[in-house]
Amino acid sequence: MSEPGAQEPRVREPGAHELRARAEKLDAEDALAHKRAEFVLDDAVYLDGNSLGALPAGVPDRVADVVRRQWGELRIRSWDESGWWTAPERIGDRIAPLVGTGPGRIVVGDSTSVNILKALVAAVRMAGEGRDEIVVDATTFPTDGYIAASAARLTGRTLRPVAPSEIPGALGDRTAAVLLNHVDYRTGRLHDLPSLTAAVHGAGALAVWDLCHSAGALPVGLDEHGVDLAVGCTYKYLNGGPGSPAYLYVRADLQSRFDSPLPGWNSHAEPFGMRAGYEPAEGALRGRVGTPDILSMLALEAALDVWRDVSVEAVRAKSLALTDFFLECVEAYVPRGRVESLTPAAHPERGSQVALRCDDAGDVMRRLIERGVVGDFRAPDVLRFGFTPLYVGFADAERAARVLGELLTA
Incomplete structure (x- = not known):
């Protein structure tokens, strides 16, 4: 060829x-042929789900209910009665088995870019003083590189772009965190998450993985392979819709040390206490920032129904x-x-x-x-x-x- x-x-x-x-x-x-009927499709061959997944057929009615009844009739009561307030962690728990983890480790909200900043800065802070270098996948999606450069400036570290195949040999005592893509967005190459994560840990650093092109397409094994932090979008293979919220994974034993660079009232231990001082919530809730984007978030929740028997x-x-x-x-x-x-x-x-x-x-x-x-x-x-x-x-x-x-x- x-x-x-x-x-x-x-x-x-x-x-x-x-x-x-x-x-x-x-x-x-x-064995999966029956799932096609659960999507809104036409006569075209749609091979762009790695950019925007097709519309699950159950989403329009669910979104209509959110708009007309939950917002239109219940209004502010829906934060409690319709479960709006707990949506970020509830939907995170539904994504969890698709990426190989359990409940309480994923929170949904914000964009992939914002979550990369949270994860990478938090990783550098957890790595501690004396580690002054952030390594980033040199072939990464441009935004990941931009965010990594900003994280380096914010934390006073040096950014070092390295090809994924060369990362094990580039790690050392200076490495604080490594940001990697699970799948190369240009070529479709799947990088070796288990061995690269092990290499990062062997150097005493933390591994941050971007799962945008793998979640919903292949097993990830976050817990199995000891990944420290991970982020991903939901509008590709998870079919959450254009601009649907991203998610942030924090390994269970790291959650008490997760220090977000974007502390907001939604991640406060007492969000309605309106206290001047910030005290982070327990668990993955530390990854929340501001008011959840309910319309797109609940569209995502409806879209995830297609995974119930898969x-x-x-x-x-x-x-x-x-x-x-x-x-x-x-x-x-x-x-x-x-x-x-x-x-x-x-x-x-x-x-x-x-x-x-x-x-x-x-x-x-x-x-x-x-x-x-x-x-x-x-x-x-x-x-x-x-x-x-x-x-x-x-x-x-x-x-x-x-x-x-x-x-x-x-």
């Missing part, structure tokens, strides 16, 4: 008929099967040398997206969307296709690759 050279016939072995037949068989055998392990198995099949279809349909896969072939190194390098990627994605295949483009030359196993099927994967092949052969 990546070798240069003259274009070959558009369909190589296996042929289109065989691939379509296999897709039909795989969809018929798919295991993350089953999602991971289908994700790998989907991305394997899509790559096979791309190999068959796309002229050799026209695209290059940036996504690792090895399962342990792959998230739930496929990234293809293509010289005219921006124009190609525009034309794909016109043909009903929705992925996205990352400058300068990357086509990204996100596979959300709850609603993407094998026929979708085959159709997306076939349309791509037709566009690149024309």
Whole structure:
């Protein structure tokens, strides 16, 4: 697929008929196929759930109830009677099993960026004096890098960008905290959370993980692997809606030491005491800041209903099967040398997206969307296709690759 050279016939072995037949068989055998009916979808192949998940069908009525009854009729009584006040930790407990932790360790609220600042500054403070360096994933999403630089300025530390593969050798007595992405947003590469966390701990530092591109797509194992702090968004594989609130995880034994750089009245031990002095609440509640964004938060709570009968392990198995099949279809349909896969072939190194390098990627994605295949483009030359196993099927994967092949052969 990546070798240069003259274009070959558009369909190589296996042929289109065989691939379509296999897709039909795989969809018929798919244990998660019934979940597709729980989303609002159309005839398009939607492969952009790694940017914005599809709308779960149960969300509109639930949001309508929040607006019309809880807000419109109960009004301020809903803070107690409708459970608004406890929503951040209640919804956090629903996210917990999807990332491998238990109740009382996750609080929902604010944006990913704000939660990265909380987690990273708190990690540096817990690391103590004498550790004057923050290490950040050099390939990270830009905002993570911006926030890490700000955290370094706020705490008087030096920021050191390092490629994930080189992090174990870069750690030492100066390292206070390390900020890493579980999955590379450009390439879909899955970084080794267990071994990297162990390396960080071996250096006496704290590990902060960004789970935006892994939560809801694959097992994370926060407790199992001793992750110190983690953050993530909820609008990708968790399907919480545009701008839905993010979440913050603090390991249970670190919660009493968690010193947030953004103490607010919602994280006070007595929030309605209105005292001038700040006293942090116990547990994950320390991660709260201001008044929760109730409308989007309760939309997220409704969206999480689709997970009630689903295991993350089953999602991971289908994700790998989907991305394997899509790559096979791309190999068959796309002229050799026209695209290059940036996504690792090895399962342990792959998230739930496929990234293809293509010289005219921006124009190609525009034309794909016109043909009903929705992925996205990352400058300068990357086509990204996100596979959300709850609603993407094998026929979708085959159709997306076939349309791509037709566009690149024309």
